[in-house]
Amino acid sequence: MSDTTSQPVSQQTSRNLFQQLELDMRLLGMIGAFVILCIGFNIFTDGRFLTPRNLFNLTIQTVSVAIMATGMVFIIVTRHIDLSVGGLLAVSSAVMAITQTDILPTALGLGFDHPLIWVVTILAGLAVGTLIGALQGWLVGYHAIPAFIVTLGGFLLWRNVGWFMTDGQTIAPLDATFLKLGGINGTLGEFWSWVIGAVAAVLSVWGLWMGRKSRAGHGFHVKPMWAELTVMGIVAGAILGFVAVLNAYHIPSRKLKRMFEARGEVMPEGLEVGYGLPISVLILIAVAVVMTVIAKRTRFGRYIFATGGNPDAAELSGINTRLLTVKIFALMGFLCALSAVVASARLSSHTNDIGTLDELRVIAAAVIGGTALSGGLGTIYGAILGALVMQSLQSGMAMVGVDAPLQNIVVGAVLVFAVWIDIQYRKRLGTK
Amino acid sequence: MARNPHRNAGETPLVEMKDISISFGGVKAVDHVSVDLHPGEVVGLLGHNGAGKSTLIKILSGAYAMDSGEIRVNGNKVEIYTPRDARAQNIETIYQTLALADNLDAAANLFLGRELVTPLGLVDDAAMESECRKIMGRLNPNFRKFSEPVSALSGGQRQSVAIARAVYFNAKILIMDEPTAALGPHETQMVAELIQQLKAEGIGIFLIDHDVHAVMELCDRASVMKNGQLVGTVEIDDVTDDDLLSMIILGKKPGEAAA
Numbered sequence: 161m162s163d164t165t166s167q168p169v170s171q172q173t174s175r176n177l178f179q180q181l182e183l184d185m186r187l188l189g190m191i192g193a194f195v196i197l198c199i200g201f202n203i204f205t206d207g208r209f210l211t212p213r214n215l216f217n218l219t220i221q222t223v224s225v226a227i228m229a230t231g232m233v234f235i236i237v238t239r240h241i242d243l244s245v246g247g248l249l250a251v252s253s254a255v256m257a258i259t260q261t262d263i264l265p266t267a268l269g270l271g272f273d274h275p276l277i278w279v280v281t282i283l284a285g286l287a288v289g290t291l292i293g294a295l296q297g298w299l300v301g302y303h304a305i306p307a308f309i310v311t312l313g314g315f316l317l318w319r320n321v322g323w324f325m326t327d328g329q330t331i332a333p334l335d336a337t338f339l340k341l342g343g344i345n346g347t348l349g350e351f352w353s354w355v356i357g358a359v360a361a362v363l364s365v366w367g368l369w370m371g372r373k374s375r376a377g378h379g380f381h382v383k384p385m386w387a388e389l390t391v392m393g394i395v396a397g398a399i400l401g402f403v404a405v406l407n408a409y410h411i412p413s414r415k416l417k418r419m420f421e422a423r424g425e426v427m428p429e430g431l432e433v434g435y436g437l438p439i440s441v442l443i444l445i446a447v448a449v450v451m452t453v454i455a456k457r458t459r460f461g462r463y464i465f466a467t468g469g470n471p472d473a474a475e476l477s478g479i480n481t482r483l484l485t486v487k488i489f490a491l492m493g494f495l496c497a498l499s500a501v502v503a504s505a506r507l508s509s510h511t512n513d514i515g516t517l518d519e520l521r522v523i524a525a526a527v528i529g530g531t532a533l534s535g536g537l538g539t540i541y542g543a544i545l546g547a548l549v550m551q552s553l554q555s556g557m558a559m560v561g562v563d564a565p566l567q568n569i570v571v572g573a574v575l576v577f578a579v580w581i582d583i584q585y586r587k588r589l590g591t592k
Numbered sequence: 593m594a595r596n597p598h599r600n601a602g603e604t605p606l607v608e609m610k611d612i613s614i615s616f617g618g619v620k621a622v623d624h625v626s627v628d629l630h631p632g633e634v635v636g637l638l639g640h641n642g643a644g645k646s647t648l649i650k651i652l653s654g655a656y657a658m659d660s661g662e663i664r665v666n667g668n669k670v671e672i673y674t675p676r677d678a679r680a681q682n683i684e685t686i687y688q689t690l691a692l693a694d695n696l697d698a699a700a701n702l703f704l705g706r707e708l709v710t711p712l713g714l715v716d717d718a719a720m721e722s723e724c725r726k727i728m729g730r731l732n733p734n735f736r737k738f739s740e741p742v743s744a745l746s747g748g749q750r751q752s753v754a755i756a757r758a759v760y761f762n763a764k765i766l767i768m769d770e771p772t773a774a775l776g777p778h779e780t781q782m783v784a785e786l787i788q789q790l791k792a793e794g795i796g797i798f799l800i801d802h803d804v805h806a807v808m809e810l811c812d813r814a815s816v817m818k819n820g821q822l823v824g825t826v827e828i829d830d831v832t833d834d835d836l837l838s839m840i841i842l843g844k845k846p847g848e849a850a851a
Contacts, residue, residue, distance in 0.1 A: 458714060479704075
């Protein structure tokens with residue numbers, strides 16, 4: 161067993177530009193579709209779609225569904241489904257609404273807008289979401305009840321548990337700090353947005369560079385230096401461009417005036433202040449990064465994909481697939497609760513119908529993003545892009561003035577069409 | 593020359609499976625069966641479909657937990673309830689279905705359940721690919737598709753990934769469930785050579801096969817099962833193809849009067 165002959169790396173033949181850049185063709189296809197969509201809507205709305213204001217709103221509207229869609233990727237990859245995410249969001253939202261408006265300020269006597277309230281509230285919500293998710297995962301994993309049934313039950317059950325807890329009332333106002341996590345009420349401002357954008361760009365380039373070094377260190381094939389630099393340039397440019405767009409949406413001067421008055425100051429004449437990165441978007445980015453690392457670089461993620469590809473093989477390799485199922489559903493529950501924070505803060509209240517039909521939006525986002533219901537395939541970035549495409553379609557059509565029923569008809573057709581395209585693409589590649 | 597020099601009188605077997613039984617829903621799939629295996633020996637397990645040979649071997653590999661019986665490795669009683677327990681005893685299995693995750697690449701399959709990790713605890717794909725290239729260079733020098741999912745590989749290439757997984761982790765006891773069922777003649781020959789090489793390294797091999805000729809060629813002994821019971825264990829040098837066939841079909845040891 162001392163033979164350590166390495167194999168020569170296969171020769172690269174001449175290839176076209178995209179292949180030399182070694183970009184993911186699926187990712188490019190989705191970005192391409194998204195760009196076409198945006199340009200199309202921009203033409204039909206006389207240039208109102210591609211404005212900083214609309215792009216800002218689009219971004220914060222996407223966050224809640226996108227956060228959940230990343231968790232749905234893991235669920236679908238392991239050949240399960242979760243129909244209860246909307247209900248879980250609602251019950252987590254109800255728990256948090258009661259915690260911040262009743263239990264903490266009144267019952268525990270902290271008073272309203274105490275600095276601890278938002279932290280404790282969120283922890284309580286996340287704990288509830290995670291526990292319910294784990295319970296569902298336990299029923300699926302250890303009792304072999306199909307996930308479809310468990311979460312169909314959960315779909316009916318959890319939202320109405322929330323209803324009971326709140327007696328069906330809409331709960332508002334929420335804690336002032338909590339509201340900052342919803343989107344437009346909590347942004348970083350131009351300076352800090354640039355700082356974070358710059359740090360993110362540097363980290364991305366560094367990550368690409370380290371990956372290249374690691375592969376080169378083992379003597380594997382690396383893409384040509386010019387291609388690597390081009391990719392780095394595109395990534396860094398995309399990050400900074402995104403920040404620039406969000407910074408370009410300026411706080412309306414009347415609102416800015418009120419903000420100055422609230423602090424007892426006078427607004428300087430002609431001042432323009434951009435919103436910058438919303439905190440909710442930062443949360444989504446953090447979720448995306450963590451979930452991608454889990455998927456690609458941890459044993460947990462490796463086992464999720466192995467189990468999705470071949471459950472028997474995973475089990476024969478010593479993977480505890482039952483416990484794995486519990487963990488995946490618990491993670492989904494956690495993300496539902498996190499979405500509940502963003503969604504209820506964005507709406508400034510808890511309502512009974514919060515997150516209604518989100519399960520379908522979330523599943524659609526994951527599936528449009530290339531997650532295969534047959535298991536084993538799916539990406540986090542795909543699901544987030546899928547959520548963005550869905551949201552753009554919906555708000556774009558609303559801006560154009562398409563009738564409500566027609567909007568849903570289009571979204572439904574696009575979902576089926578997107579999956580059909582994906583299947584054709586995979587056939588072409590000869591993979592399943 | 594004795595064909596089987598490994599089994600000296602009184603030597604402790606590498607594996608002893610004693611009086612093993614398991615039932616599924618009232619059907620005795622394995623009924624009080626005992627087999628053993630010595631270092632550097634290949635023991636064939638023969639029998640019809642449903643004779644219980646795969647079930648017996650899945651008990652040893654930890655896929656099934658036996659109802660009663662005892663497993664000893666190097667004379668010590670061991671408890672094997674899960675595939676992890678079996679791997680801890682250096683028991684590796686090449687399943688008939690290969691047990692590969694089709695959506696992952698060769699390196700990910702090779703290390704499935706035993707990933708190499710960086711100091712931060714993240715999986716180290718580059719290190720795993722590097723190790724994978726080394727072992728594949730030894731087993732199947734024509735193997736090139738390291739970055740593609742194993743669904744894109746041919747039957748022989750998939751087989752070599754499954755074999756690499758068993759061999760890489762220093763198996764002492766190797767279970768091969770119909771290793772050549774899906775292979776062409778060239779690849780079958782490759783597996784035969786590999787078995788000889790592993791034997792020379794002192795690894796004990798249980799070989800499950802339908803093909804009596806393959807068993808005659810590769811094995812030192814053969815245990816024949818029928819309807820969940822052990823018909824008998826024979827030295828290959830003492831029997832003919834026909835003897836083995838009649839054991840499989842009639843359930844009679846050679847020398848016993850046919851009914």
